[in-house]
Amino acid sequence: MSEPVAITGWAFASPFGTDEASFWEGLCHGAPPLSTWRSEPMFPGLECGAAQLPGPAGSPADRVRALATDLARRALAHAGHAAPPAGLGMGLGSYWGEIDYLALPPRPAPPPLLPLLARDLGLSGPTANLPVACASGNYALAWAAARIRRQDAPVMLAGGLDVIGPAAVGGYIFLDNLCAALPLPFSPDRDGFLLSEGGALFVLEPRDAARAAGRPIRAVLRGYGNAHDASHPTRPDPAGGGLVRAMRQALARAGLGPADIGYVNAHAPGTIQNDPGEAAALREVFGPAGVPVSSTKAVLGHAQGGANALEALACILALQRGLAPPTRSVAAADPALELDVILGAPREFSPPRALSLASSLGGATSAVILERGAQ
Amino acid sequence: MRLLRSAAMQGDPGPQPLRYASINGRQLFAMASAWPELATGRLTGTYHAVGRERTQIMDAAFEIVTTRGFDSLRPASMIFEHMSLGPPAQLAITLGCRGPFFSFEADPLSGIIALQQAVEDLEEGRCEQALVLSYMLEPPAAWALLLDGEGPLRAAFRYGGGEVAAVEPAYDRDPHGLGALIQALEAATTGSPAIVLARAPGGRQVSVRFETAGAGPT
Numbered sequence: 369m370s371e372p373v374a375i376t377g378w379a380f381a382s383p384f385g386t387d388e389a390s391f392w393e394g395l396c397h398g399a400p401p402l403s404t405w406r407s408e409p410m411f412p413g414l415e416c417g418a419a420q421l422p423g424p425a426g427s428p429a430d431r432v433r434a435l436a437t438d439l440a441r442r443a444l445a446h447a448g449h450a451a452p453p454a455g456l457g458m459g460l461g462s463y464w465g466e467i468d469y470l471a472l473p474p475r476p477a478p479p480p481l482l483p484l485l486a487r488d489l490g491l492s493g494p495t496a497n498l499p500v501a502c503a504s505g506n507y508a509l510a511w512a513a514a515r516i517r518r519q520d521a522p523v524m525l526a527g528g529l530d531v532i533g534p535a536a537v538g539g540y541i542f543l544d545n546l547c548a549a550l551p552l553p554f555s556p557d558r559d560g561f562l563l564s565e566g567g568a569l570f571v572l573e574p575r576d577a578a579r580a581a582g583r584p585i586r587a588v589l590r591g592y593g594n595a596h597d598a599s600h601p602t603r604p605d606p607a608g609g610g611l612v613r614a615m616r617q618a619l620a621r622a623g624l625g626p627a628d629i630g631y632v633n634a635h636a637p638g639t640i641q642n643d644p645g646e647a648a649a650l651r652e653v654f655g656p657a658g659v660p661v662s663s664t665k666a667v668l669g670h671a672q673g674g675a676n677a678l679e680a681l682a683c684i685l686a687l688q689r690g691l692a693p694p695t696r697s698v699a700a701a702d703p704a705l706e707l708d709v710i711l712g713a714p715r716e717f718s719p720p721r722a723l724s725l726a727s728s729l730g731g732a733t734s735a736v737i738l739e740r741g742a743q
Numbered sequence: 744m745r746l747l748r749s750a751a752m753q754g755d756p757g758p759q760p761l762r763y764a765s766i767n768g769r770q771l772f773a774m775a776s777a778w779p780e781l782a783t784g785r786l787t788g789t790y791h792a793v794g795r796e797r798t799q800i801m802d803a804a805f806e807i808v809t810t811r812g813f814d815s816l817r818p819a820s821m822i823f824e825h826m827s828l829g830p831p832a833q834l835a836i837t838l839g840c841r842g843p844f845f846s847f848e849a850d851p852l853s854g855i856i857a858l859q860q861a862v863e864d865l866e867e868g869r870c871e872q873a874l875v876l877s878y879m880l881e882p883p884a885a886w887a888l889l890l891d892g893e894g895p896l897r898a899a900f901r902y903g904g905g906e907v908a909a910v911e912p913a914y915d916r917d918p919h920g921l922g923a924l925i926q927a928l929e930a931a932t933t934g935s936p937a938i939v940l941a942r943a944p945g946g947r948q949v950s951v952r953f954e955t956a957g958a959g960p961t
Contacts, residue, residue: 455903480795482849486945494902495947496849496856499797501828507845514863520902593869596789596835596844613841617869730832732844 373513374575374741375587377447379439380568380681381529382668383419392685395693396714398667400550400562407534416537416546419564419669428533429478432462436481437488439569440525447571448583449523457493457521458485459512461504461528462567462673464536493521502637503726504528505567505676506734510592516572527677529567536672537563543602543729551638551670553663553695554709556702561637561665567674568681585741587684590721591624593617597731603641608649610733611635611725615653618723618735626654629737630717631692633679633724636663637670642727647705660717662695662710676726680736683722687740692717744865745894746932747872749925750774751886770885771830771876772837778889780872781838785891788842788870790857791831792877792919794850831876842870851912853877854886854920855941855949859900865892877919886921888928895956896931902949909940909950927953 380386383401384394394401400419407414426434444452460482486495494515498507505528512526530536540546540563547560575585595613599605619625632654634646650661664682671678686692691714695701701709720740727733752770775781828846835844843864847857854877861873871891878885910927912920920941927937931953942948 457902480850483944486943486947492903492945492947494856494949495943496847496852498846499793499827499848500844500846511845511860514860518863520900594843594845596832596841598836598839598841601829601833601836609841617843728828730828731836732828732832732846 371517372575373516373589374573374578374585375570375589375684376573376578376583376585377443377445377571378568378681379442379446380566380678381421381435381439382566382678383421383564385422388685391681394667395664395682398696400667400669400697405532405537405563407537414534414537416541416563418532419562420532421566428464428531429481431531432529433481433484435529435531435567436460436485436569439527439529439567440489443525443569443571449571452490453523455493455522456489456491457512457515457524458489458491458495459508459515459524459526460497461500461506461508461676462497462530463499463501463504464530464533464672493524499673500732501728501730502670502672502675503728503732503734504673505680506592506724506726506736507594509570509589509676509680509736510594510734512572513589513592516574522573522577524572525569526572527567527569529569529674529677530672531565532563545639547638550697551666552698553634553636553638553666554643554701554705554707555698558638558640558643560639562669564669564671565674566671566678568677570680587687587741588739589736590739591618591622591737593621593735595733597733599731601730604645604727604731606645606648608645608652610731611646611649611727611735612652614733614735615649615723615725618737622737624721624737626659627657628719629659629721629723630719631683631686631722632659632661633683633722634661634663635725635727637665643702643705646725646727647707651706658708660692660708660710660715662693664693666698667696676724679724680738683724683738687720687722687738690716690718690720744862744896744898745891746896746928747780747889747891748778749888749929751884751922751925753882753884771878771887772834774885774887775834775874775876776838780889781874785871786842787838787840788861788864788873789831789835789840789844790861790873790875791846792853792857792875792921793827793846793848794853794918796878796880797827797848830878834876840874850918851914851920852941852943852947852949854924855939855951858924858951861890862898865890875921877921879918886925888921888925896928897954897956899952900949904948909938911940911942924951931955
């Protein structure tokens with residue numbers, strides 16, 4: 369039950385495209401690929417700055433289904449599976465994928481997503497969506513890893529994805545969450561996040577079984593933790609209590625201490641409210657020694673349910689290169705946060721483990737620890 | 744493991760779709776807030792089974808938007824009521840449930856998957872007690888159960904086929920299966936082993952066998 373969980377493959381779609389070189393270049397040296405998202409005539413004036421996926425338009429439900437199917441097939445191929453293996457399951461993290469549509473007459477509601485994906489992809493194992501808003505992707509990774517550890521499935525697809533739709537845009541506008549120009553996580557001038565879309569799916573397998581089958585161990589999912597702030601519906605706990613519990617749970621599960629983590633990919637979407645609580649949590653867990661931290665949402669924007677999966681990919685690519693991506697667009701970090709924020713250019717880091725944090729509207733928190741795999 | 748509390752409630756549909764979610768959220772709150780175990784300060788996890796009511800909640804919000812405009816959804820707390828996470832998150836906030844928080848959408852397997860996560864977190868010490876809950880909108884109803892890690896009750900989950908003599912939830916009245924799980928847990932608590940089998944279209948299925956240690960298998 370305690371066998372490490374290997375990540376043997378992945379596929380992703382981001383505003384920087386679908387190839388690793390462009391994605392990494394965008395993380396380290398790019399700027400947010402800005403566009404303007406405009407809703408349908410039904411909601412005149414509903415628009416926002418956005419970082420959108422390249423590719424054809426369509427209804428959110430149709431796009432999510434197509435994206436999930438494409439990512440799943442490419443991820444399995446990346447891991448060396450020529451066909452979906454028997455007992456394959458999926459932990460999906462998508463908040464808006466199934467509900468961000470306009471079902472009012474004359475349009476019917478689309479059919480449920482999971483049965484369609486199960487049929488499209490031949491899923492016969494544990495399959496669930498974990499709609500935990502902005503933390504959906506981390507939750508999906510954690511649940512899927514548990515299914516591997518518990519031997520409920522031999523192989524799991526796991527990750528998150530979302531596309532931009534009217535419900536998400538309307539909600540975030542009403543919550544005053546969106547930035548006026550650029551997202552500036554950790555900056556004293558931060559004023560909100562850039563809405564984006566996309567996501568990633570990973571292939572999880574028991575490490576020893578994957579190794580025996582000759583599959584690449586590209587990374588290892590060492591630990592994960594989940595908690596709740598129990599503080600406020602729309603504002604994070606200023607003391608970061610939920611994040612502290614999630615990080616400590618993840619470290620305990622991995623049998624690691626704070627000094628074993630070389631890099632933290634923060635939740636840090638760029639909102640005024642997030643950063644003090646997240647900084648307090650990091651100071652509490654990592655103490656005076658601190659840890660290098662960055663926010664890749666500065667260039668990727670906030671891909672909603674897909675955010676954590678793209679951030680997990682950023683962590684894995686960082687582990688492979690020994691370089692942590694910076695917080696682009698930010699010249700100086702808010703000194704009140706007292707964090708070692710990586711700015712400007714990528715930074716070398718060690719030990720070769722990264723911790724990815726997530727917080728959701730409503731107060732759920734999550735931490736995932738990734739380790740460099742055997743290359 | 745021990746079943747501390749359980750409740751199932753049929754509700755009033757309320758005056759309009761806009762209020763469905765909050766009414767059912769209040770039902771959940773009314774049920775769970777009366778349980779003294781939730782006021783003890785033990786680390787409590789929250790496990791939410793959800794399904795098509797997510798779209799029903801969003802439909803209600805769209806109906807309001809199209810008939811009254813976006814401004815009618817202000818303030819932010821109103822938006823929160825129209826998220827499927829709203830009622831369980833509000834419950835966690837109000838009752839101080841600081842442990843793991845999960846929401847599973849896997850109808851009709853949502854309830855059994857949520858319960859499995861709760862049992863695992865109790866077994867592995869990530870929480871001291873676990874609140875598993877779900878609600879539906881049409882017809883309005885809510886279910887909740889509270890477990891802790893003490894006691895002789897055991898739960899064994901299994902994906903795929905092979906279980907016999909199992910109870911299947913009545914999905915028209917119990918779409919996430921939590922009602923059937925509560926009945927089985929109550930039976931096992933009194934010494935009668937019980938199996939619940941949840942099946943999804945396409946052949947995916949999960950079963951759980953509840954037994955009280957020492958009572959012997961069926």
